[in-house]
Amino acid sequence: MAERSRPDLADRPVSTVRMVLTLYGSRLRSQASFRTSFIADVLGQALIVSVEFLELWVILSQVGVLGGMTLTQVAVVYGLGALAFGIADMFFGEIDGLSAQIRSGKLEVLLIRPVPMLLQISSLDLSLRRIGRIAVGLVMYVAALTIAGFEPSAATLLLAVTAPLAGALLFGALFTIAGAMQFWLIEGREFANAFTYGGNYVATTPGAVFALPMRAFFTFVVPATLVAYAPTLALLDLPGPALIPAWSGWLGLPAAVLAWIVAGALWRAGVRRYTGAGG
């Protein structure tokens, strides 16, 4: 091992940052080692994202404008949404399987380690194959932005870069909330899919297509429209529909912070319930 040949490193104390990096790193190494099935998985993920975009493409080839947006503008929304969801899915997607871990008792093993459970689940179940989704999303986002005539200023460039990360944070919080719900609804984990995968569906769609009650729900309760649609309005300087003005494109990060406050509280309550009820 490389560490052995450098004695100064061997005595380096383990900071929290180094611990987190080691945990994620070990998972990356192990997944990349199954070459063929890994490549097939990555391509499969890329295929799914592409096929889902075809839905919007077919509709737009028929009508020209959907929710007030042209094909290129819709592609910006879709690419940005897919990119944000892909990142969150990579880090938190496996929380979906929490109920199985509760039932099998595997969760007990996580509890006897001196590391927060959420960090263990996120790092040690990291699914690198989602990189296929991330790659397609990124390419679409950048290409469509360019074609759509994005004119970067300092502020909009900052937004263009931070929007995918804010969106990923937001979806990460949604995944965590979905995971925490499984402490109460062990058999009902599909409920959570309505908000995670359903949120992804909404995020990759022009928000103006939704009737007002739904638009309100997916903006103020599950803020999926703030992930990609609202930032796209701000980036391309488009007028927003009722409830989602263009300036709300800047609200992704605050919404993500709020969502994480809720997610953290819910997760802690879930773990408390688990240690109280015994699974």
Next chain:
Amino acid sequence: MPQIGTLARVSTYWAVAAAAFRQYSTYRLATAAGVFTNSVFGLIRASILFAAITTAGGELSGYTIAQAATYVWLGQALLAPIEAFGTREVSQRVHQGDVAIDLLRPISFLGLYYAQKLGRSAFLLLGRGIPPMLIGALLTGLALPEDPWSYPLGMLSLLLAITVAFLADMLVNLTAFWLLETRGLTVVYTALMNLLSGLLIPIVWFPDWLLAIARATPFPSMLQTPIDTLSGRIPPLEALPLLGVQLGWIALLALAASAMLRAGVRSVEVQGG
């Protein structure tokens, strides 16, 4: 005595199907969760289609708002019984070698799994399919067929669709005899299903080349055909040829599945696994 043998076999299949139905009916919270999620996805899909149709001036390639609503909610209702996202049980049993036990049973392998599928699908239709449709009817309304013959013909088409989906899914699962990892193939199957079955958008909206590709696959027979038949968008007389296409796919896929099963069993015997 073949008469008694046949009777005994039919009652075995019936028992298998009934057991599958009962097993699924015990997952009550999971069913409620599925209904909820199914309904939310239905609302999202309906919103997108409504927006497109409104932009097109109230009608798009033969679909009005009411017809699009019917299309969405029927699609959501059939999603669960069709098991559009694929199953993994058989491929896992092949990998673990348990399939040898299934093959030793005195009833046919495909028959056993088909009976299970029918029992499961019956519950999934009643438990997970009908409720979102009722929710949809309340929220967006449904267009009902004018010809009463659409109902029995639609139910028949649904049964055929479940059979087509069962056989296609079985083909994917049986590749486990030769592939160590079938997840990649399941992903491809799901992607094709999403696109070509008419699950996301009606296939008649496709550009001609994509429509031609879709019609050359069994996927429209799994969803688009029963939806069109049940909703009466395609009147009974015109639906009959589509049911014929479904039957054709069943024959073809059943032949392929049993051939694959035979070849798979042989390959296992050769390897001595």
Next chain:
Amino acid sequence: MSPAVPPPQPLDAASPAADPAVALTGVRRDYVVRAPVAGSRRRRRQVVRAVDALSLRIGHGETVGFVGANGAGKSTTIKMMTGILQPTAGALRILGHDPVPERRALARRIGVVFGQRSQLWWDLPLRESYRILGTMHRLTDRQREARLERLVDGLELGGFLSRPVRQLSLGQRMRGEVAAALLHSPELVVLDEPTIGLDMVSKEGLRRFLREDRAERGTTLFLTTHDMGDVERLCERIVVVDSGAVAYDGPLESFRQRLGAPRELIVDLEEPASELSLPGAARTLAVDAGGIRHRIAFSGDALTVPALLTAINQQVEVRDLSLREPAIEDLVRQISARNRRGGTA
């Protein structure tokens, strides 16, 4: 050595002199289960008491075997001790920590082996699991490698360190699990059925290393098991739990004495004989096979096997013999039966 039945002491966390490694005071744990009601689709809420008024004090460096029948409350007790489960009532102090609220601080100081579930990473080489666990416990690379060297040596892991865990045999994996629990040199080691499913050689190897490691580091050892051999080779003190409460607590050597004659000698005779006359500490349990096979129970402390054999050989000729050590379940059953008799008398 602790007294046979420790007097109930009020738990005083403030006085460090009396601070034991493990202190359970009147610990109770109820589960709520929903049992199906016959002839109805409804389910009835039912409260099941898994652990009831359990009190236990274990000093630093003690080795305690925690035994009892299935469902006696052993696993529940271990879950409460490790912070996985909150007690319904009562107080726990493990190494001075309240387990559930201070779970992570406690996790740094205890090592746990669940015989039934793995804490290794299935698809990674065994060595990689130790790298991850070492990082979690904030061991420097040098600390980890030094400790691992000792564990690899003592548990003979060298041959399969670079093999993925899923390819290991049960014995190899179990040794790997023990090394994972001991990697951070915990002060308290909790073992839940550590030798379950292992062959004799693996069991002995594991027990030998646990003794060595304890001798080197003065660890406190707490283990549940169904194997009396584990208790005999590893523990000085035995605690029997029955229906969620302590049924016996004391040194191992007085455990058997209290039970009278739990060992069993089976002799097959050349010629049939009726009941043999035996020394006082032995008695005939049964005469089978028409007087050929005699089953004799005797107390292992009052009477040695050779002395008993001599007494038998004076009367008849022995063709074959076998010795049966009492199964832990039998001893436990005896203890509970005696306690119940004592309770009703």
